[in-house]
Amino acid sequence: MSGLFPHLFSPLTLRRKTLGNRIVFGGHTPNMAVQGVPGEDPLAHFPGERMIAYYAERARGGAAMIVAEAIPAHETSVFARASLRPGDDTLVPHMRRLVEACREHGTVMIQGIAHVGAHGDADNSYTPNWSPSGGHSYLDFHGSHAMTEAEIEAVIEGFVRAARLAKEAGYDGVEVGAGYNALIEQFWDPLVNRRDDRWGGGLENRLRFSTCILEGIRGAVGEDFIVGLAVTGDDSGPGGLDLAARAELLARLDGPGLMDYVAVGAGTFFNTERVMPSFMTEEMFAVPLAAEMKKALKNAPIVASGLVGTVANAETILSGGMADMVSLIRPQMADPHLAIKASEDRPEEIRPCIACNQRCLGRRARDYWMSCLVNPAMGNEHQWGGEPYPPAAGRRGLLIVGAGPAGLEAARVAAERGHRVALMERTDAVGGQLRLTAEQPRRQAVGELLRWYRDELTRLQVEVRLNQNLDAEEVRDFGADAVILATGSSPARDGYQRSRPDVERLPGSEEESVLSIDDVLSGIPVPGPRVLLLDESDDWKGAGTALYMAERDLRVSFLTKGAIVAKTLVVTKTHKALRKRFKELGIEEILQAALVSWSEGAATIKHLLRGETETVRFDSLVLSTTNVAEVGLQAALADSGIEVHAVGDCVAPRTAAAAIFEGRRLALAL
Numbered sequence: 001m002s003g004l005f006p007h008l009f010s011p012l013t014l015r016r017k018t019l020g021n022r023i024v025f026g027g028h029t030p031n032m033a034v035q036g037v038p039g040e041d042p043l044a045h046f047p048g049e050r051m052i053a054y055y056a057e058r059a060r061g062g063a064a065m066i067v068a069e070a071i072p073a074h075e076t077s078v079f080a081r082a083s084l085r086p087g088d089d090t091l092v093p094h095m096r097r098l099v100e101a102c103r104e105h106g107t108v109m110i111q112g113i114a115h116v117g118a119h120g121d122a123d124n125s126y127t128p129n130w131s132p133s134g135g136h137s138y139l140d141f142h143g144s145h146a147m148t149e150a151e152i153e154a155v156i157e158g159f160v161r162a163a164r165l166a167k168e169a170g171y172d173g174v175e176v177g178a179g180y181n182a183l184i185e186q187f188w189d190p191l192v193n194r195r196d197d198r199w200g201g202g203l204e205n206r207l208r209f210s211t212c213i214l215e216g217i218r219g220a221v222g223e224d225f226i227v228g229l230a231v232t233g234d235d236s237g238p239g240g241l242d243l244a245a246r247a248e249l250l251a252r253l254d255g256p257g258l259m260d261y262v263a264v265g266a267g268t269f270f271n272t273e274r275v276m277p278s279f280m281t282e283e284m285f286a287v288p289l290a291a292e293m294k295k296a297l298k299n300a301p302i303v304a305s306g307l308v309g310t311v312a313n314a315e316t317i318l319s320g321g322m323a324d325m326v327s328l329i330r331p332q333m334a335d336p337h338l339a340i341k342a343s344e345d346r347p348e349e350i351r352p353c354i355a356c357n358q359r360c361l362g363r364r365a366r367d368y369w370m371s372c373l374v375n376p377a378m379g380n381e382h383q384w385g386g387e388p389y390p391p392a393a394g395r396r397g398l399l400i401v402g403a404g405p406a407g408l409e410a411a412r413v414a415a416e417r418g419h420r421v422a423l424m425e426r427t428d429a430v431g432g433q434l435r436l437t438a439e440q441p442r443r444q445a446v447g448e449l450l451r452w453y454r455d456e457l458t459r460l461q462v463e464v465r466l467n468q469n470l471d472a473e474e475v476r477d478f479g480a481d482a483v484i485l486a487t488g489s490s491p492a493r494d495g496y497q498r499s500r501p502d503v504e505r506l507p508g509s510e511e512e513s514v515l516s517i518d519d520v521l522s523g524i525p526v527p528g529p530r531v532l533l534l535d536e537s538d539d540w541k542g543a544g545t546a547l548y549m550a551e552r553d554l555r556v557s558f559l560t561k562g563a564i565v566a567k568t569l570v571v572t573k574t575h576k577a578l579r580k581r582f583k584e585l586g587i588e589e590i591l592q593a594a595l596v597s598w599s600e601g602a603a604t605i606k607h608l609l610r611g612e613t614e615t616v617r618f619d620s621l622v623l624s625t626t627n628v629a630e631v632g633l634q635a636a637l638a639d640s641g642i643e644v645h646a647v648g649d650c651v652a653p654r655t656a657a658a659a660i661f662e663g664r665r666l667a668l669a670l
């Protein structure tokens with residue numbers, strides 16, 4: 001029993017199942033299902049090895065309850081390519097394998113079921129979207145089909161049938177997805193439910209669809225089966241249901257005990273950035289919504305979610321009586337063994353999620369299976385295995401050169417596997433470019449990740465030496481069994497732009513008034529007040545540095561060849577918050593433009609669509625361009641006869657995600 005988190009580790013009984021703690025791995029869409037059940041519908045999807053190993057690792061890590069990716073209740077409700085399809089009985093054996101893989105760890109297993117109504121993806125479902133009154137999708141310009149009475153009955157039966165299949169597969173319960181303005185909430189909401197039959201109008205009529213689903217499921221699955229409901233606490237958009245209206249609706253369902261728990265999230269398809277909030281949003285922002293629901297409901301326990309982030313926050317929520325359980329999805333993506341570590345009062349060993357959305361949502365939005373920037377094993381558990389890592393076949397002495405993300409990860413995992421590791425860093429601190437990222441506004445979580453790495457290296461007795469700029473001879477003389485080069489990359493300082501591939505060096509880029517973003521974030525004074533930032537990164541590298549400078553009273557102009565700033569952040573749902581902050585700070589956006597030259601503060605800018613050029617005066621130019629790999633040691637050690645590996649940016653300058661991935665993969669192989 002945890003002394004630090006007594007509320008988090010007190011048991012809770014739902015129906016006749018007892019959860020060992022209050023930590024839930026809530027419903028989400030990892031996009032991992034495998035397509036095409038043999039001999040069946042080629043569009044069908046089922047849980048394969050990747051998906052089973054993904055959930056099983058979180059079960060092994062101590063999550064009390066797992067809500068598996070929702071099955072659409074009906075063929076009109078497919079919302080991601082690799083969604084489990086509303087299958088027939090052929091889905092059951094595959095679902096059973098998933099349940100059994102998790103059940104052996106004592107986890108209560110819940111199957112999600114949902115229908116997203118007007119907000120489906122017709123490119124995936126090959127059907128029109130359905131809704132109460134033919135309302136608009138918030139995701140695209142598509143209209144939807146106003147459901148007939150028979151179609152409403154068919155969807156209700158779809159929910160009931162999916163629950164029956166879940167029970168047959170061995171699940172302990174189902175979670176009915178109403179949240180994010182899905183079909184059930186669309187029936188509740190008079191803004192979009194304009195029906196004048198028994199499914200629309202007064203409160204009782206608008207509740208009828210959800211009541212029929214919950215009653216139908218209970219009738220089909222019996223008294224022992226858990227039936228949860230996932231809702232949004234937020235307003236569903238201008239003129240839509242607000243929190244008070246939602247609480248009133250739910251109290252009506254709660255009175256007769258139609259659900260065994262209610263999971264309260266935030267955001268809808270109208271404002272999806274609140275559904276998966278990033279570091280641009282306040283921690284625990286959605287907890288007050290859960291707390292209001294808890295006040296309104298007399299029977300169903302409440303699951304809180306919404307950037308809870310840490311087990312300490314979760315304990316605060318429970319001890320404050322704001323909820324009864326806490327859903328920690330991304331924190332358990334980042335560290336699948338979060339619950340076990342917390343239960344043993346080792347919270348400082350939990351690898352922190354940095355709320356970046358880059359490899360989870362960012363990958364799914366591009367139709368890949370979800371993974372995690374800080375935990376590259378996520379989605380690879382079926383090949384890499386889980387934690388703890390398997391011991392190395394033999395203990396070797398490893399010398400790792402460079403303590404950026406690739407070197408830190410390689411050192412940590414190699415030491416965990418039993419190798420004797422020495423980590424050499426050229427500067428006076430570990431972290432590499434992550435250390436600079438942590439300087440950008442709202443990136444404290446990156447600093448927390450570095451704190452975690454430092455603590456883990458100490459715990460694992462890795463020998464860390466700072467201010468060590470090793471040459472090839474010193475590396476050889478060290479006498480390691482193998483050398484890992486993680487020497488990273490450095491700013492190119494040449495002003496290369498993809499819109500001008502024939503210009504290797506920007507005229508004027510050698511002037512003193514030209515800085516790199518590394519210079520800026522390292523604290524080198526930026527001549528001001530007028531700064532031009534040339535961005536090639538399209539992500540936080542440039543955009544976060546613009547915020548950093550603007551918050552220090554510099555007047556920043558942000559020049560990109562793109563039609564929008566930082567376009568890669570659209571898929572991580574951080575773009576809207578970034579643009580808002582740009583506006584608040586008065587950062588000028590110069591779009592679809594290239595820099596032709598820089599000369600003593602005069603920037604000649606070419607507008608790519610109009611073809612015109614203009615010259616504008618600034619005090620300094622900051623380059624956010626592609627780095628160059630630090631390959632010196634690799635070249636010098638090429639014929640040394642010692643075992644040398646290279647990982648991260650020194651192979652090719654990319655992202656922290658790629659560096660951590662390669663560090664982990666190599667350390668697991670040695």
Ligand code: SF4
Nearest residue numbers: 353356357360372373
């Ligand atoms: S990719 Fe980023 S936000 Fe997503 S789980 Fe990993 S650390 Fe958290």
